Amino acid sequence: MTQPSTQEQTGQPKTEAGLKSQKAVRPQPTNFDKEPSKIAATVGVPREAAYLFFRDLENLPSFMKDLKSIEVISETRSRWTVEIKGISATWEAEITQDIPGEMIAWESVEGSEIQTQGAIWFRTAPENLGTILNLELEYKVPGGKLTELVTALSGESPAALAFTNLRRLKCLLETGEIATIEGQPSGRDQDATLIEKH
């Protein structure tokens, strides 16, 4: 039998664990400019560790697809470079909200070649499951020569891009590696030759 509701009575939001774990309370939405994104993953590391890893923005290219580098310019300002199939673009981003251990939001500065914004939320997961991460990533298609790049960057949708990058972050935090098949052989390679077929 599930335990009777206590949170409903106090008006607090429900947690992932239903009502079992009192520890895993979603941070009050009032702290945030916006609600956490629906793209979520539970990662088996402590909340503080996940936050600190992400807050060091120079770590982001290690798991974010096609992000070539991030250079930290000041406490809140950074320079991002993406490269896809030889086309690259650079912009500066500003951290717009930073609640240590809870969330980080950023946005490209006015007048950037590529307009982008993103946010990540950190919450303690139920039991010993670690941390719940919610990620949002948006790229605005600018038109002109960078259209193709941004389309490639965001894949089929911003939600798909956030999903994939969040899974890669989870894999990296949990295993120290990112699962990949890029670079493995196949019969599709230029130098592959079919000997016979049945």
Place this chain on the structure above:
Amino acid sequence: MKALTWEGKQKIGLTNVRDPRILSGGDVIVKVTTSAICGSDLHLYDGYIPTMKKGDILGHETMGEVVEAGPMVKKLKVGDKIVIPFDIGCGKCHHCKEEEYAACDNSNPNALIPDKLYGSAGAAAFGYSHMMGGYAGGQAEYIRVPFADTNSLVIPAGVEDDKVLFLSDIFPTGYMAAENANIKRGDTVAVWGAGPVGQMCIRSAFLLGAERVIAIDHYDGRLRMAQEGGAEVINYEDVGSYVGLVDELKAMTGGRGPDACIDAVGLESHGQSVTAGIDRAKAAVGLVTDRVEALRMAIMACKKGGTVSMPGVYGGVADQFPIGVAFGKGLTFKMGQTHTQRYMKPLLDLILADKIDPSFVITHRVSIDQGPEAYKRFSDDKDEVIKVVLKMH
């Protein structure tokens, strides 16, 4: 190196491709000594599994020698002889820590597809479609193994390949299916499908205390092998379809029905009943992917309160699933990909203690050059060809 590649429905290539290399710190490169063709490979061969691409390297029952190890590999070293499980675990996520390796969160780089299709993505597997990660398989002279500390079992020197190769898949699969059948001492277990997986189910059911095992198929060669393993057998073509088979099973079990039923057939089930005919017709025009005749019969025959265990693979949706029968009898269902890594070590110990020698199932040994031909024969001549192993070097 030479590799067997998927070249379209019922087309297998022998292809020269680049050798694999280490792509991530936890990888090893293995020089494959022996690899097998699985019934699951026939689902690929027959075009039932979506997201295959021409040129994909096949194979997921693989063993060989470690020839190179990435800097993060701790447990393996060059020269180790290892068996590689078919499904890929990361070893670190919540599911892997619970030994639910087939549910690994991290190993599938293409998780978006199954996430959309199934609600969430299970573990990746070698040589088994891009939806399942797109990893190059082991029907090749070399294979790259990711998260290698988790995806390997070191075999002591002096043990021959054929005895331990099936720790990669079908022995754990048969064993887990028998475990999932909730067998209690004295139980009667019915097994649909006397293919390699069914054969391992039969042996495992006895190891777990079943008193009787009844094997059901329509190939006498396969039923003979089941009989050698101690099973009573029914050729379902002899008893008539559906009703005839269910009556026969009830007659053999004092009117109760088997305590547990194992479906070791999966989505390419044959059958003669009206519903089986509908399945076949719909599959042919692409309307429904899974043919569930064996499963229907298992549900119909199973005793009240019994368990239906399903190691057979399903991938899509099914028609005419007798949900009312299952409900009316209060059946329990257990299914899914095998958590192979969980079983490899304990089952190796059974082999080393001479409790079982899984090589009994091998009927053909061929070289990689004969691989494409072997697929065709395995598909066409199931009576004679039960398990094919490929010798790589």
